[in-house]
Amino acid sequence: MFWLDKHGYSNLLVGDYDPQSSTDPDYSAVSSKIAKLGELMDTDGEDGTPSGADNSMNDQFEEKGYEDALEASEVGLTDEALPGRTLAQLGSRGHGKNLLVQRMRHYAEDGNDIGGHAVTLTNSVGTSSGSSTITFNVPAAAPNGGSGDLTTHSPFAEQSFTRGSRNDDGYKVIGYRDGNYRLSGAYFIERLVDMS
DSSP states (O other), X not given: OHHHHXXXXXTSSOXXXXXXXXXXXXXXXXXXXXXXXXXXXXXXXXXXXXXXHHHHHHHHHHHTTOTTTEEEEEEEOTTOSOHHHHHHHHHHSTTSOOEEEEEEEEEOTTSOEEEXXXXXXXXXXXXXXXXXXXXXXXXXXXXSSOSSOTTSOOOEEEEEEEEEEEETTEEEEETSTTSOEEEEEEEEEEESSOOO
């Protein structure tokens, strides 16, 4: 939302602030934006954000007057044979300035689903042979705010990962966190008209 706000959709998030600053007034401004978006998407502290968050994004777009310029949809990847290729095709569709927010599911060693995480897709390469490399903007590791410090907004770093073998809950992402994250889907935000 912050990126869109700075690239042609200027009233999505009202205010002038640094989204990665840990000092006020920036921190308070960003925290209130996150809280509002979480409320719109029915995010729960224990269960995370449920399916259907794309509808809440579309509500936000409509409220701000961009219903004819932006459209969000949810794309499932657990049954995709070539997820990297699918993501690459979605990103390049239309004006080639679409956004993909990747949904990752986290699983315990026993296979139980214990939560999830959203990361911003920055690059995806998929071949017809099935190999894929997917690059995310993910919160940087300590000491840059990724150590569980709840009073610092984490800066983001671009990191590439390779998909692992598929099971009933999607493809594993090799090298991401503890190795028990799997691709489950993405929120696809399509820019229906070409803007800056």
